[in-house]
Amino acid sequence: MKTLLESMAHGCARCMYCDDSRGTDIDHFQPLKLAPLRAFTWDNHLLACSFCNSNLKRDQYPVDAAGDCLLVDPTVDDPADHLYLLLRCGEYDSYSKKGEHTIRVFGLNRPDLVRGRRDAFCLACSKPRDWHNLRQAGDAEAGRLAQALFDSPFVDVVHAMHRLDPRRAEFVVGTHTLPALEHWQSVYGG
Structure with a gap:
């Protein structure tokens, strides 16, 4: 089982x-x-x-x-x-x-989970930027990077980012991450 x-x-x-x-x-x-x-x-x-x-x-x-x-x-x-x-x-x-x-x-x-989610949020802002650059370059490593993000602890952070209201997304993730997040949402659902 x-x-x-x-x-x-x-x-x-x-x-x-x-x-x-x-x-x-x-x-x-x-x-x-x-x-x-x-x-x-x-x-x-x-x-x-x-x-x-x-x-x-x-x-x-x-x-x-x-x-x-x-x-x-x-x-x-x-x-x-x-x-x-x-x-x-x-x-x-x-x-x-x-x-x-x-x-x-x-x-x-509890404090350990809150800290872990905050750290995961930092990574979940950074990794889509890396993924976005790899996708634009046609690098097959982009798919592996996306899968690693989906397999990581606190994947609930990634799913919450998918559901971000577009009107609030820039405020939450910042201007550097927003284009990558929009691309990510278009590929993986938003």
């Missing part, structure tokens, strides 16, 4: 929650303590790092009054519907109650 989950994860089999550490554990999204029969349900298994799985989430599974889960479930939810990343500061904020609970339960704004 772990091999299959790793093959479905992006890049180097990152944790489905923090996107930083390597996924080393199989987490039961709905804890077995609450739903023992879900031990055999495929979509209840997610790749997680031991810190997120064992130190933070453990058996937490907040629900609303109707019994619906208040965590973003990456097997059915688009995290971008509930969470948004403040790129320059590296912190997450929420659009919804699911987003709020997800940030809290998984500690998504």
